[in-house]
Amino acid sequence: MLMHLLFLLSCSHLFILTNSSSSTQPLYHEDESSALWQFKESFSISEHASDDPSAYPKVASWKLQGESNDCCLWDGVECDEGTGHVIGLDLSSSFLYGSINSNSSLFRLAHLQRLHLADNNFNYSQIPPAIGNLSELRSLNLFLSLFSGQIPLEISMLTQLTSLNLSLNPLKLHKPSFGTLVQNLTRISELSLSNPLCHEDESSALWQFKQSFSISGDASNDPSTYPKVASWKLQGQSNDCCLWDGVECDEGTGHIIGLDLSSSLLYGSINSNSSLFHLAHLQRLHLVDNDFNYSQIPSAIGNLAELRSLDLSFSLFNGQIPLEISMLTQLTSLDLSFNPLKLHEPSLGTLVQNLTRISELLSLM
Template sequence: MNPLPMGFLTLSIYLTFSSSLFHLTHPLCHNNERSALLQFKQTLLIIECDIGYPKTASWNLEENSECCSWDGVKCNEDTGYVIELDLTWSCLQGSINSSSTLFNLVHLQSLSLSHNDFGYSQIPSAVKNLSKLSNLDLSHSNFSGQIPSEMLELSRLESLDLSANSLLLRQPSLKSVVEKLTKLKKLDLNWINISSSIPNNLGNLSSLTHLSLIECQLQGVIPSSLGNLSKLAFLDISSNEFLGDLPISIANLASLQQLSVSSCQFSDQVQSSLKKREDQGLESSTFAFDWKIVLTGFVSGLIVGVILGNEYFTKIVEWFATNNLGWQLKIAIKRKTRGHRN
């Protein structure tokens, strides 16, 4: 038997090595998950859109059967399971129900369907099947109805964005969300009808860094427990109907970079309070806060800069005419150390 040519052996070894290397860097898609993705695609239409592009157009067996390389799909490099599905701005239209094969992707850790059109369908209760989710973004996607209680079974969630949908958060309530989803770092519920007060237990979300509750029909007094959110960097509670004023405990938010309270019931009180302090001559006053406050009015503009230190603070105020369209209060923490005390 004649020995194989050396060139043939070299080529065989190279091809074997290349194939092994490909599978090491590109995990093979599981057949059941490939099928689930394709069936999910078939239930939705691809429409014309000015922003984004139809990511699912690349999902087909003819051109590429390896679903881990499809647009918007990311697989675990070791197991090959689909762990991320990002279909943001994907020009999708249709509805999703609990029988959707989307919910067969039980290894998903991140799911974004934002900026699509799901025809005012309700968020399916089968979302609970995706129990490994740490990130869920359904914002700006035309979902409607009551947020399902099953969503609260996603105990690993660290980021939840349901903003800009025609959703209700009544049963479950915001209080229930806070009780169940204790690992949240980001919570964005803008323009969702909550119609309740901010629950006192919100202060228990010790990992929270971002909280946005714009125009949620929130009422009542803001609880002082808000000051317990030591990692909170961003807080926007604009366009709600609060009573009273901002709790003094906000001074405890050492990580806070921006606070927006435009068009809130207490906005005028904040303005009047600052104006009163100006009239009293703040230049020689001393406060227990360590804050830099910038109050910006809309349109024509109002700028009030107040630097408050533990020892001294200086203030520069420039008032410009406003069109009475509301206020945005931004609080940026800036610690200033002076070498002597009063």
């Protein structure tokens, strides 16, 4: 009897040890760990890819050796405590540089509920249509991550979404319409699609325009002047020209509609080949109180057909006022005063006859 009791106790102890041992086994799924690792490997790490001063490369600590291949322990990864499936991935401000396509291993994480990739640099790639495969998503945050192009219709398939943030990306919404995109997202309580980034070609045009000048303390008469362009940068997210001093963008399209570099200590000249004239959506151009070194107002000024306000006063432009100003039929305000300009041909009447919207016409010479 004693032997039988000892045998039962021994078996019970063995069962407890076995059960305890099995309960400490990691719950992560190897296929998901592999998918995350492949996703990590598809990017390079660039310190210029994130603007947040607290940013750091979360994926740098991920490992596929020993017990470290338990992805549930990886920085930025959240797993369901019961099933071990990956349900959250937060790689916001992680210095990620690269792009995501529809073949990405990311889309094998079928149980993902939260995907946050804000403040990285996805190099103006499109949001892949495969985003619609992540049908369990509750929260999607791609804020300030340099995605561009059309917002994919497949986002409308994410019917579990309660929070969607695509803001501060140069995205378009032509087809589908906004209504079509969100009509199935009946659970949404937080939605942000606003404030698109500046278009890359316009950012480049502005940068080239800046580079065509030197900064001179003698270029302005205003003691409060400062070189606005000195704060412009083409690194990290700072290449969003909509955030540059003196630049105004349309909140809906991201196109540059205003450029005010008045009293900015600019010294140099503007010719008709200037990248300034690539800014086809410009509505306000103010270059007051700079030193354009007695150069002529370039005839290409007529290419800026959307201009409503043009102020070149006190800026040392010289020579003939170009006839092409008469092509700016949207102008409501024009100021060329305090410049040594001439008006032989065309006459003043010819110059302004098409400017039917003008409400402010200050001295032209």
